[in-house]
Amino acid sequence: MVSKQLTIINAQGFHMRPAQMFTAAMAKYACDVIIKFNGADVNGKSLLNIIPACIKCGSNIELVCNGVDEEAALAEAVAMIENGFGE
Amino acid sequence: MLKGIGASEGYGIGKVMIVEEKTLEYTPHAVNDIDAEIKRYSDAVEAFIKETKEQAEALRVSAGAKEAEIMEGHIGIINDPGLKMSIEGLITGGTCAEAATEQTLDMFIGIFAATEDEMTQQRAADLKDIKHALLSILLGINEVKISEAPAGTVLVAKEVTPSMTAGINKENIVGIITETGSQTSHSAILARAMEIPAVLSVPNALSQLSSGEQVIVDGTNGEVVTAPSADDITDYTARRDAFLREKRELEMFRGRRTLSASGEEYELCCNIGSPKDAGKAIQADGEGVGLFRTEFLFMDRTSLPTEDEQFEAYKAAATILKGKPLIIRTLDIGGDKEIPYLGLEKEENPFMGFRAIRYCLKNREMFKSQIKAILRASAFGDVRIMFPLITAVEELREGKALVEEAKDYLRASGIEFNENIPVGVMTETAASGVIADLLAKEADFFxxxxxxxxxxxxxxxxxxxxxxxxxxxxxxxxxxxIKSIIENGVKAGIPVGMCGEAAANPLMIPLLMSFGLTEFSVSAVSVLKVRKNIAKWTKAEADAVAEKVMEMATEKEVVDYLKSIV
Incomplete structure (x- = not known):
């Protein structure tokens, strides 16, 4: 299991388009992708899980990947978030 | 007359077409062959995806890439693993595909609606839209074809769903009326993107209007005129024509330089409040950013943003602007802008008190991290630093000394930045106006x-x-x-801009041109209007106006005179 603490920097937060980009990217990995936010576990591969979590700009989250390709999944996930989803 | 929310400007005169969602009633049936039922569902999903892709393409042409992405998001949702698992699980348990689809989507709609976040609640509309489309496919029901609406149609619906919008032909639809929605709802965003006048949240619009009746949609004022008289039609036709003419005239100024009638060139930039707004500035044809407010990075959170977070945001804006100027104003808190975690004490007279540059110079570590973040971003574009609320030369000197300290640190760490980054002053106090000559000697811009x-x-x-x-x-x-600040800046050979609301005021523009302002920074929506207003005046005409105005003794005289000639 690997994990990293991150802050959401894009203005819209984890909203529709970022969540879509994120889940589409994570779908190709076999490992579990969990976003820990506000004491809850959010499935990082499910748009319908991420959107109602209302993760806003400035929120602190922990990304946890667990599985065979966890390193690669975490690296890509971190890059997307740190890059503000290209916004 | 019916009242609603004016969500997309303009005037439309046409005949009502009621778009009511077909009731998708069905009797749940027993499932004998589970595999066949799952296949029926997955076939429906496949048909849905094909339809949605077509709609997204149609939308890309009529409303732009952003709106098309919303449709494509529906494909992401239908492929969502949680959704798929729930629906297939229900079918495996003996529920028919229709009921499985409805129950699962209703569950997610409930979750979205239960959040206290307006934006998330609005996404429930996308889920309803998907549910509706999937059930229609499963039940073999055909929707009303909006794409076949005749010219001069006013669409009336409970809400405009994204899939509905995809069928809209801009040539034929002259107005939109809905029962629900707000300025920020999808209906509004799409209507604005397609430039169709829209009035939303008209109570009981569906029962108050009937297909075929003539109405006037006034999206500017949020009104629907029912049973219009001949006079109404004449009146609104004139308003519509004037609106469209003005819009066309403004569009003529897109992509052009900002020139006076006698050929002097000015810079015309935008004021922004987030990196995303930089994109809006470009879309609006701004020539750069004259004021990037950084407060958004510090607000709505519980602790200070890190240097890296700030760097990413400034870099994002610089990258979007592709070398166009980006003036970043350092933190301007206090006064009316409160940030709880900074622990600023309530004071008797906050506007005269501990705020902006005064606060930053006392909280040097915080200030330095912002300056370092701005310096790092300067490697990615034409980034400039601006200090707010300067009242004395020492404040500028202290700020500049911190910039030099930050440069030393970055140099020692081998981090790239622009060695010659301009450092300017936001002249917004009476004191800075009176000592503009002194400040101009040490500032790179005003x-x-x-x-x-x-x-x-x-x-x-x-x-x-x-x-x-x-x-x-x-x-x-x-x-x-204002005149003294501009003249002192010009005398010292530094650029002088204006980033306040007055820069976009048609009455103020000739005065600023005459005084010698070099840059106008306005909100994105005003860019073309200001360019058009500047083009109206020759320098000599503007000088003549300014000369008269500066002799006037009262505000009323000034405004009355300017109104009479502008």
Whole structure:
């Protein structure tokens, strides 16, 4: 299991388009992708899980990947978030 | 007349077409062959995806890439693993595909609606849209074809779903009326993107209007005129034509340089509040950013943003601007802008108190991390630093010394930045106006913030209705202040911009041109209007106006005169 603490920097937060980009990217990995936010576990591969979590700009989250390709999944996930989803 | 929310400007005169969602009633049936039922569901999903892709393409042409992405998001949702698992699980348990689809989507709609976040609640509309489309496919029901609406149609619906919008032909649909929605709902965003006048949240619109009746949609004022008289039609036709003419005229100024009628060139930039707005500035044809407010990075959170977070945000804006100027104003808190975690004490007179540059110079570590973040971003574009609320030369010197310290640190760490980053002053206090000659010797540029400059010069709180009559940038004292700041900047050979609301005021523009302002920074929606207004005047005409105005003794004389000639 690997994990990293991150802050959401894009203005819209984890909203529709970022969540879509994120889940589409994570779908190709076999490992579990969990976003820990506000004491809850959010499935990082499910748009319908991420959107109602209302993760806003400035929120602190922990990304946890667990599985065979966890390193690669975490690296890509971190890059997307740190890059503000290209916004 | 029906009242609603004007969500997309303009006037449309046409005949009502009611778009009611077909009831998708069905009797749940027993499932004998589970595999066949799952296949029926997955076939429906496949048909849905094909349809949605077509709609997204149609939308890309009519409303732009952003709107098309919303449709494509529906494909992401239908492929969502949680959704798929729930629906297939229900079918495996003996529920028919229709009921499995409905129950699962209703569950997610409930979850979305239960959040206290307006944006998330609005996404429930996408889920309803998907549910509706999937059930229609499963039940073999055909939707009303909006794409076949005749010319001069006013669409009336409970809400405009994204899939509905995809069928809209801009040539034929002259107006939109809905029962639900707000300024920020999808219906509104799509209507604006397609430039169709829209009035949303009209109570009981569906029962009050009937297909075929003539109505006028006034998206500017949020009104629907029912059973219009001949006079109404004449009146609104004139308004519509004037609106469209003005819009066309403004569009003529897109992509052009900002020139006076006699050929002097000015810079025309935008004021922004987030990196995303930088994209809007470009879309609006801004020539750069004259004011990037950084408060958004510090607000709505519980602790200070890190240097890296700030760097990413500034870099994002610089990257979007592709080498166009980006003036970043350092943190301007205090006064009316509170940030709880900074623990600023309540004070008697916050506008005169511990705020902006005063606070930053006392909280040097925080200030330095912002300056370092800005310096790092300067490797990615034409980034400039601006200090707010300067009242004394020492403040500028101290700020510049911190910039040098930050440069030393970055140099030692081998981090790239622009060694010659311009450092300027936001001249927005009476003091900075009076010592503009002294500041101009040590600043790389000025930018006049007219809102605070007016308040501080007139010693007047515009929020207090007993004194707000004094609050006007056309007060002779404020005009003298503005003139002196510009002239002192010009004399010292530094650029002088204006990032306050007054820069977009048609009455103010000839005065600023005459005084020698070099840059106008306005909100994105005003860019083309300001360019058009600047093009109206020759330098000589503007000088003649300014000369007269500067001899006038009262604000009323100034405004009456300017109104008579603009």
């Amino acid at each position: 930018s006049i913030g007219t809102n605070d400059l007016t308040g501080y010069t007139m010693a007047c709180d515009r929020g207090n209705s007993d004194v707000s009559y004094l609050y006007s940038p056309f007060q002779p004292s404020v005009l003298r202040m």
